[in-house]
Amino acid sequence: MNLALLERLTSLCSVSGDEKQVREFIKSQLPPECEAETDNIGNLIVFRKGKNTPKNKVMLCAHMDEVGFIVTSITEEGLLKFTAVGGISPSAVFGRRVRFADGTIGVIAAKAVHMVKGDDKDKQPPLDELAIDIGAENKAEAEKLVSLGDCCYFENDFYIFGNNFLHAKALDDRMGCMIMLEMLKNESEYDLTCVFTVQEEVGLRGAGCAAYSVKPDFAIVLESTTACDIAGSEDENKVCCLGEGAVVSFMDRSTIYDRELYRMAFDTAAEIGVKCQTKTKVAGGNDSGAIHKAAGGIRTTAISVPTRYLHTASCVAQLDDIKAVEKLAAAMYKKLCNL
Numbered sequence: 001m002n003l004a005l006l007e008r009l010t011s012l013c014s015v016s017g018d019e020k021q022v023r024e025f026i027k028s029q030l031p032p033e034c035e036a037e038t039d040n041i042g043n044l045i046v047f048r049k050g051k052n053t054p055k056n057k058v059m060l061c062a063h064m065d066e067v068g069f070i071v072t073s074i075t076e077e078g079l080l081k082f083t084a085v086g087g088i089s090p091s092a093v094f095g096r097r098v099r100f101a102d103g104t105i106g107v108i109a110a111k112a113v114h115m116v117k118g119d120d121k122d123k124q125p126p127l128d129e130l131a132i133d134i135g136a137e138n139k140a141e142a143e144k145l146v147s148l149g150d151c152c153y154f155e156n157d158f159y160i161f162g163n164n165f166l167h168a169k170a171l172d173d174r175m176g177c178m179i180m181l182e183m184l185k186n187e188s189e190y191d192l193t194c195v196f197t198v199q200e201e202v203g204l205r206g207a208g209c210a211a212y213s214v215k216p217d218f219a220i221v222l223e224s225t226t227a228c229d230i231a232g233s234e235d236e237n238k239v240c241c242l243g244e245g246a247v248v249s250f251m252d253r254s255t256i257y258d259r260e261l262y263r264m265a266f267d268t269a270a271e272i273g274v275k276c277q278t279k280t281k282v283a284g285g286n287d288s289g290a291i292h293k294a295a296g297g298i299r300t301t302a303i304s305v306p307t308r309y310l311h312t313a314s315c316v317a318q319l320d321d322i323k324a325v326e327k328l329a330a331a332m333y334k335k336l337c338n339l
Contacts, residue, residue, distance in 0.1 A: 001323050002182055005029070006166075007158045009174040013101045015068030015151040016085050016202045021101065022064040026177065026196055031185055043210045044196040046184060054190040054337030059216035059298075060183070060329065061207060061287050062176025062223070063200035066169070067311045068153040069098065069132070071146055078136030080106065080146060083127060086201030090124050092312040097155040098132060104145045106132040106152065154313035164319040165242070171315040173200070175305050176222035179326050183333075190337040200287050204254065207287035211294035218261070218299045218336040222329055223286045224317065225249070225279055225304035239283065240306040242317065245275025245324040247304040251282050254289025261301040261336075268331050274324040279304070303329050 014022040023044050027036055036046045044064070067086030074080055093108045100106070109131050132152070136142035158168040168174075180194040193214060198206035211219070229241040240247045248265040249257055269276035292300040305325050308316040 001319065001326055002178060005181065006174060006178045007168070009177055010158055010168040010170045011156045013068075013099070013151070013153045014064050014066050014170070015070070015153055016065040016199045018101075018151050019064040019198045022174075022177070023196065026064070026181060029181055029185075033187070034184055039209060039213060041206050041209045042198040043206045045210060045213065046194045046196070048184055048188060048192045050188040050190040050192055052190050056217040056337055056339060057191075057193065057214070058333055058336045059211070059214050059219045060180050060192070060194045060333065061197060061210070061219055061221045061291065062180050063173045063197045063206070063287060064177060065198055065201050066153060066172065066174075067201050068151050071132070071148055071150045071152075073148065074139050074142050074146070075131065076139050078138045078142040079109065079131035079133055080142065081128070081131055085151065086311065088311050090127050090130070093127070094125070094130065096313050098152040099155050100146060100150055100152045104134055105155070106134040109133040157313070160319070163243075166317045166319060166322075168315055169313050171305070171307055171317050172224040172310050173222070175224055175317065175322055175325070179222055179329060182326070183330065189334060192333075197287055204285070204287050204290035208290035208294050211291045211298055215295045216298055218339070219288070219291045219301075220329060220332055220336070221286050221288045221291065221300065221302040222325065223302055223304040224307040224310065224315070225286075226284060226310050227306035227308050229306075230308065239281045240277050240279050242306050242308065242321060244277045244306070245269070245321055246328045247277055247279050247306050249279040249302050249304070252279070252285045252289075253283060254285030255292055255300065255302070257288065257301055258292075258299045261299060264335065265301060265303065265328065265332060268335060269324075269328050272327055272331050274327050275320075276324070276328065277306070301332070303332065
């Protein structure tokens with residue numbers, strides 16, 4: 001696991017539909033042995049020749065985009081009205097600092113608690129009642145810094161705390177990108193195809209295109225998934241737990257996963273000595289939803305890092321879980337190459 005690389009990846013702006021920063025950085029980190037191409041929607045498809053040609057073509061996949069915000073209008077007072085790009089709860093944004101790609105800083109603003117009256121004190125204002133304050137005096141001044149359609153993202157704050165817990169924005173899915181990039185840096189026993197996808201957070205759009213281009217026999221999606229292992233959540237409602245290893249799903253809202261690959265993941269984890277857990281709630285989804293039904297059907301599995309507080313400025317993961325996903329992904333890749 002390369003923490004310095006992960007920190008750099010999470011610091012970049014890559015709101016859905018505007019993934020250039022992350023894509024160009026990943027390209028700059030690829031060794032010369034890799035062949036890379038960017039397709040028309042923006043996916044980065046990377047191939048590295050291995051020592052041997054496998055029986056099956058296996059595609060590893062992780063998405064480059066993150067949730068964020070897009071400016072929809074500018075008020076006469078110089079405040080920016082916006083909407084979310086991807087699934088963001090209004091409760092996660094009030095008072096948060098955001099940054100635009102050019103470095104412009106803003107704060108997501110609403111009425112202070114002292115100014116809220118009656119029943120409104122207990123209500124979370126919807127996004128369309130919020131605004132971004134960039135410190136402009138008026139509309140003309142704001143327009144010098146920001147244009148309609150510009151995107152911004154949560155400000156990053158990357159650090160380790162507690163029992164090897166990691167705090168950062170965009171761990172969904174820069175952890176998957178980091179794992180694939182590290183795999184590409186080393187010579188593999190078999191040919192290696194990694195796809196860094198776009199627009200996962202707004203409908204799995206890039207993955208479907210990439211699957212038709214690559215046409216693999218198998219796909220392994222590297223992701224993060226919601227962990228609700230906090231006070232107030234019990235049993236299956238915890239979904240998965242930090243510290244219990246890689247998460248392998250049997251079903252979510254977009255995919256019923258290949259049963260043989262589901263069982264194989266747990267068997268492989270036991271063989272290599274890493275923790276592995278199932279996702280106990282049918283919720284969420286990932287690029288598997290587009291991949292498994294593309295190009296005549298692709299046998300697909302997802303291996304995820306359990307992560308608290310997804311789609312906020314304060315995603316939290318555990319370092320040992322990231323290592324478990326890294327090891328399990330590499331072992332599963334080798335197995336699927338010759339299944």
